[in-house]
Amino acid sequence: MISKTAAPSNRQQTSRASRDSDTDRLFPTKNDIPADARSRVAELLNRRLADCIDLQTQCKQAHWNVKGPSFIGLHKLFDDINTDVEEYVDLLAERVVQLGGIAEGTARCVAERSTLQEYPLEISSGQDHVDALSTALATFGRGCREGIDQLDELGDADGADILTEISRGVDKWLWFVEAHQQEATESRGR
Numbered sequence: 001m002i003s004k005t006a007a008p009s010n011r012q013q014t015s016r017a018s019r020d021s022d023t024d025r026l027f028p029t030k031n032d033i034p035a036d037a038r039s040r041v042a043e044l045l046n047r048r049l050a051d052c053i054d055l056q057t058q059c060k061q062a063h064w065n066v067k068g069p070s071f072i073g074l075h076k077l078f079d080d081i082n083t084d085v086e087e088y089v090d091l092l093a094e095r096v097v098q099l100g101g102i103a104e105g106t107a108r109c110v111a112e113r114s115t116l117q118e119y120p121l122e123i124s125s126g127q128d129h130v131d132a133l134s135t136a137l138a139t140f141g142r143g144c145r146e147g148i149d150q151l152d153e154l155g156d157a158d159g160a161d162i163l164t165e166i167s168r169g170v171d172k173w174l175w176f177v178e179a180h181q182q183e184a185t186e187s188r189g190r
Contacts, residue, residue: 025102026038026039026042026099026100026101027100027101028100029098029099029100031098031099031100033099033154033155033156034155035100037154037155037156038099038100038101038156039101040154041095041096041099041101041151041154041156041159042096042099042100042101042102043101044147044150044151044154045092045095045096045101045147045159046096046101046103046104046109046113047113047115047143048092048143048144048147048163049089049092049093049096049103049104049105050104050105050109050110050112050113050114050115051113051114051115051116051139051140051143052085052088052089052092052140052166053089053105053110053114054110054114054116054136055085055116055136055137055140056082056085056086056089057110057119058116058119058132058133058136059078059079059081059082059085059133060078060082061119061121062074062078062119062129062132062133063075063078063079063082065123065124065129066078066124066125066126066129067124067125067126068124068125068126068127069126070126070180071126074126074129074130074180077176077177078129078133081133081137081173081176081177084169084173088166088169088170089105091162091165091166092162092166093105095158095159095162099156099159115139115143116136116139116140117135117136117139119132119136120132126180127180127181130177130178130180130181131181133177134174134177134178134181137170137173137174137177138174140170141167141170141171141174144163144164144166144167144170145163145167147160147163148160148163148164148167151163
């Protein structure tokens, strides 16, 4: 068994060094966004890509392991969210490549870069999965909204539009998931 604290192998070190230099390396393109901006956009989008792939695996973790009286509804909901998140992964990765960058979506890149909290593997109740997945959705949505402003500053209106589309979708799914935590009341304020 490999220890988490073990030093990386020569192959892992070479792979990391290659990825680090690939962040700045762009393939030629006639896209009119300046190369420096395209490089920074690719870096930002690769960070969101890592979060998005992590979110996708968390959706499936919840889908596979949810138990309790709301099983079938949550099982289907989590799979529906995953379907949309899979599309977001493609949108992000393809935008990186359109700008001449390299989409960095391997499991190791995701593990190194994701800003999402580690998904708790020991949970099984519907409410615990609702709480964990709503936290992941909210964190990912916030990162997308922050990225919109950053991409605007870098002159990538199309990338900002992609993050806007993703943010809108994630907020919808967050609403659907959080509805399972909210109690119905006749009137707020009574």
